[in-house]
Amino acid sequence: MLSRTAESLYWTSRYIERAETTARLLEVAYRMSLMPNASGGHANEWSSILAAAGVSHDFAETGQEVNAENVTAFMLFDDLNPSSIKNCIRSARENVRSARPALTSEVWETLNGGYLQFGELENGRASDRELLPMCDWTKSQAAAVRGSFETTQLRNEGYDFFNLGYYIERADNTARLLDVKYYVLLPTIHMVGGGVDQYQWSTLMRAVSARRAFHWAYKGDYAPDKIAHFLILNPDTPRSLLHCAEMIDHHLTRLGRTYGTRGLANRQAMTVLSSLVEADIKSIVTDGLHEFLTDFITEIRKLDEAVNRSYLFWGQ
Amino acid sequence: MTKRPDFFNEMFDGGSIRPAYQKITKWFDDLGSDTLNFKKAEAEALFRRIGITFAVYDDTGNKERLIPFDLMPRVFTQSEWSSLERGVKQRSRALNAFLWDVYHRGEIVRSGRIPANLVYRNEAYEPCVAGISPALNIYSHIVGTDLVRTGLNEFYVLEDNCRTPSGVSYMLENREIMMRMCPDLFRSERIAPVDSYPDMLRKTLHEVAPTKCVDDEPTAVILTPGAFNSAYYEHSFLADQMGVDLVEGQDLFVDGDFVYMRTTRGPQRVDVIYRRIDDAFLDPLCFRPDSMLGVPGLMNVYRSGGVQICSAPGAGVADDKAIYTYVPEMVRFYLGEEPILKNVPTWRCGEADAYKYVMENLAELVVKEVHGSGGYGMLVGPASTKEEIASFAERIRKNPSNYIAQPTLALSTSPTFVDSGLAPRHVDLRPYCLMGKEVRLTPGGLTRVALTDGSLVVNSSQGGGVKDTWIVAD
Numbered sequence: 113m114l115s116r117t118a119e120s121l122y123w124t125s126r127y128i129e130r131a132e133t134t135a136r137l138l139e140v141a142y143r144m145s146l147m148p149n150a151s152g153g154h155a156n157e158w159s160s161i162l163a164a165a166g167v168s169h170d171f172a173e174t175g176q177e178v179n180a181e182n183v184t185a186f187m188l189f190d191d192l193n194p195s196s197i198k199n200c201i202r203s204a205r206e207n208v209r210s211a212r213p214a215l216t217s218e219v220w221e222t223l224n225g226g227y228l229q230f231g232e233l234e235n236g237r238a239s240d241r242e243l244l245p246m247c248d249w250t251k252s253q254a255a256a257v258r259g260s261f262e263t264t265q266l267r268n269e270g271y272d273f274f275n276l277g278y279y280i281e282r283a284d285n286t287a288r289l290l291d292v293k294y295y296v297l298l299p300t301i302h303m304v305g306g307g308v309d310q311y312q313w314s315t316l317m318r319a320v321s322a323r324r325a326f327h328w329a330y331k332g333d334y335a336p337d338k339i340a341h342f343l344i345l346n347p348d349t350p351r352s353l354l355h356c357a358e359m360i361d362h363h364l365t366r367l368g369r370t371y372g373t374r375g376l377a378n379r380q381a382m383t384v385l386s387s388l389v390e391a392d393i394k395s396i397v398t399d400g401l402h403e404f405l406t407d408f409i410t411e412i413r414k415l416d417e418a419v420n421r422s423y424l425f426w427g428q
Numbered sequence: 429m430t431k432r433p434d435f436f437n438e439m440f441d442g443g444s445i446r447p448a449y450q451k452i453t454k455w456f457d458d459l460g461s462d463t464l465n466f467k468k469a470e471a472e473a474l475f476r477r478i479g480i481t482f483a484v485y486d487d488t489g490n491k492e493r494l495i496p497f498d499l500m501p502r503v504f505t506q507s508e509w510s511s512l513e514r515g516v517k518q519r520s521r522a523l524n525a526f527l528w529d530v531y532h533r534g535e536i537v538r539s540g541r542i543p544a545n546l547v548y549r550n551e552a553y554e555p556c557v558a559g560i561s562p563a564l565n566i567y568s569h570i571v572g573t574d575l576v577r578t579g580l581n582e583f584y585v586l587e588d589n590c591r592t593p594s595g596v597s598y599m600l601e602n603r604e605i606m607m608r609m610c611p612d613l614f615r616s617e618r619i620a621p622v623d624s625y626p627d628m629l630r631k632t633l634h635e636v637a638p639t640k641c642v643d644d645e646p647t648a649v650i651l652t653p654g655a656f657n658s659a660y661y662e663h664s665f666l667a668d669q670m671g672v673d674l675v676e677g678q679d680l681f682v683d684g685d686f687v688y689m690r691t692t693r694g695p696q697r698v699d700v701i702y703r704r705i706d707d708a709f710l711d712p713l714c715f716r717p718d719s720m721l722g723v724p725g726l727m728n729v730y731r732s733g734g735v736q737i738c739s740a741p742g743a744g745v746a747d748d749k750a751i752y753t754y755v756p757e758m759v760r761f762y763l764g765e766e767p768i769l770k771n772v773p774t775w776r777c778g779e780a781d782a783y784k785y786v787m788e789n790l791a792e793l794v795v796k797e798v799h800g801s802g803g804y805g806m807l808v809g810p811a812s813t814k815e816e817i818a819s820f821a822e823r824i825r826k827n828p829s830n831y832i833a834q835p836t837l838a839l840s841t842s843p844t845f846v847d848s849g850l851a852p853r854h855v856d857l858r859p860y861c862l863m864g865k866e867v868r869l870t871p872g873g874l875t876r877v878a879l880t881d882g883s884l885v886v887n888s889s890q891g892g893g894v895k896d897t898w899i900v901a902d
Contacts, residue, residue: 113673113691113692113693114673114675114679114689114690114691114692115679115690115691115692116675116676116678116679116690117673117674118692206655209655209660209664210654210655212664212667212668212674213664213667213668213671213672213673213674217478217668220478221477221478224477224478225477228476228477269692273692367692371692371693423692424690424691424692424694
């Protein structure tokens with residue numbers, strides 16, 4: 113497979129996953145903002161999702177005030193925000209376009225249909241452009257692309273590069289979602305376990321579509337260490353860091369088998385995976401969740417670099 | 429109102445509908461206007477979703493546009509097509525024989541049949557490929573012949589396209605859409621299928637692999653300028669249909685005697701390049717030094733037989749509009765046959781007598797630039813104002829040999845859906861002839877239609893549309 117094609121596949125799925133995460137972040141902020149935040153956290157929900165998405169700086173450049181309306185517009189439609197849903201969909205489509213022969217027409221048509229529909233929503237009725245319908249729409253589009261990919265795509269190297277993009281992006285994104293809670297976490301320890309805290313955790317669970325799954329697995333007690341375990345170390349959670357790391361390793365191993373070599377990317381994936389396997393949730397929480405997540409995001413960035421180097425995305 | 433010349437109407441013979449159109453016309457009549465409008469909207473939505481768009485270079489912002497698709501197919505009978513088929517194949521063989529000749533001994537020039545300066549001083553003549561023999565001595569592997577009809581059995585070749593004729597993806601997608609829109613018609617009529625084209629193209633590309641390639645299965649690729657090119661959809665479509673890689677210049681590099689592509693497994697050798705970029709951009713070391721689209725060193729590999737480029741560099745000299753007038757002569761000279769397809773009578777403005785005649789009769793003539801394409805830079809005399817004619821005359825005066833003139837042909841019309849219903853619109857036809865070990869031709873081709881009432885310009889960049897083309901059993 114052409115390196116450029118592999119790179120396009122990798123980035124297509126990354127952008128689709130990122131669009132979905134942006135939608136989920138917006139939902140978190142929206143639901144948290146419905147709860148009075150009287151005692152004042154580190155920051156309000158809206159600036160916290162900017163921080164979590166890594167676009168605080170981009171938003172500051174616009175000179176706008178941080179409030180629900182501005183942040184929503186920025187995260188949904190802004191051309192200058194690299195993580196806005198609009199830009200993610202556009203970038204995903206550009207990547208698919210340059211890798212079209214490597215994807216089935218079903219995948220292309222689903223994504224292209226979504227792209228065209230987004231344009232219609234953006235210019236259509238104001239009521240369709242509201243936060244919740246847009247978030248729902250984005251999640252269902254991402255699911256449709258994913259579904260058409262899973263049901264029609266050949267299980268060849270392209271399949272692995274596409275999935276690699278998904279899981280690397282998802283690992284990064286789950287870490288960021290979890291970090292939102294850090295940013296809005298109530299400053300004093302005695303607030304932990306209180307009503308507001310409960311509400312925020314449950315919102316986070318809802319945003320990753322895992323509220324009920326969590327209840328099944330942990331019998332409903334929103335203890336921070338249980339939630340952290342659920343999203344970091346539980347291999348059954350589709351968005352947990354451990355599951356993502358396992359899948360990254362799985363697809364890199366398949367690629368290694370196809371090519372008959374194991375390189376930099378395989379080693380880095382093993383590093384990430386084994387550090388999670390060996391971790392226990394108590395020490396993660398005690399040593400600081402935020403620090404843990406920051407380190408993890410750095411390791412994922414290194415993994416991305418290793419994939420680039422191993423498969424010649426950056427030229428010979 | 430000025431009186432229009434009599435155009436050959438492909439649907440009506442006087443007051444009665446020709447047999448080939450009877451079933452389909454009845455089918456559309458029975459459909460009713462509501463269903464018809466619904467189908468039209470459905471077809472357009474399909475084109476958009478599949479992404480069959482082309483880019484027009486203007487400043488309207490919305491760069492991706494659809495080529496208007498007309499639901500009413502254009503119909504030929506099998507016997508009409510058989511004669512066209514033989515003519516197109518004959519012409520494609522003659523053009524390739526000409527190309528081999530002018531890059532070798534130039535017998536046709538030595539024999540005095542074509543003036544030397546017209547060939548060797550032609551902008552499209554590439555001195556740097558003189559003496560090189562491409563595989564099977566074929567230069568133009570895909571020949572697009574633009575045909576117009578003026579009467580029941582009267583067809584003319586308007587121009588030849590020997591470089592990289594585009595539009596074949598529309599031929600294939602138009603058929604896909606038609607089969608979805610009116611499956612019952614395909615069940616009842618016997619319509620020749622077109623979907624073997626990608627297979628035939630792949631076979632052709634494999635057959636012209638260079639001699640240095642000893643693999644059973646040569647590696648062929650399509651070289652595209654990139655996703656922003658107006659024909660990118662077609663490039664990716666063909667790559668997909670043939671199962672070959674779609675590469676950009678940056679994906680290829682030369683190492684020693686061969687060309688390689690950068691893959692996730694490391695470098696992989698490439699044997700045949702179906703390029704969809706112009707000669708000038710192929711190799712910055714040989715042609716335009718500022719080209720970012722090509723591959724440095726490619727021409728050296730080509731010269732030493734390490735790779736085949738399709739069409740071969742230099743093929744453009746055969747489809748030049750000034751050379752065009754000599755194609756019937758080529759058929760006689762190389763093949764010893766009488767040409768089956770006629771040329772449109774053409775005046776070369778570079779010749780004194782012709783120049784005089786053209787300047788005196790501009791209002792009656794169509795004048796084209798010798799190297800122009802896409803319907804740009806041309807004058808349609810009968811459809812132009814006095815001022816337009818005068819300013820065009822000035823351009824001809826400055827550089828006469830840059831222009832040719834032809835009589836305004838009475839192009840045939842084919843029924844086309846317009847706002848007021850079915851109306852006659854002018855059409856042309858481009859079949860795609862493939863040259864490998866065999867000469868292959870898909871039945872039909874791309875029908876382009878001038879959607880504006882009375883217009884004779886069918887180019888998509890000038891508001892033309894497309895139709896499915898049916899060859900039905902007699």
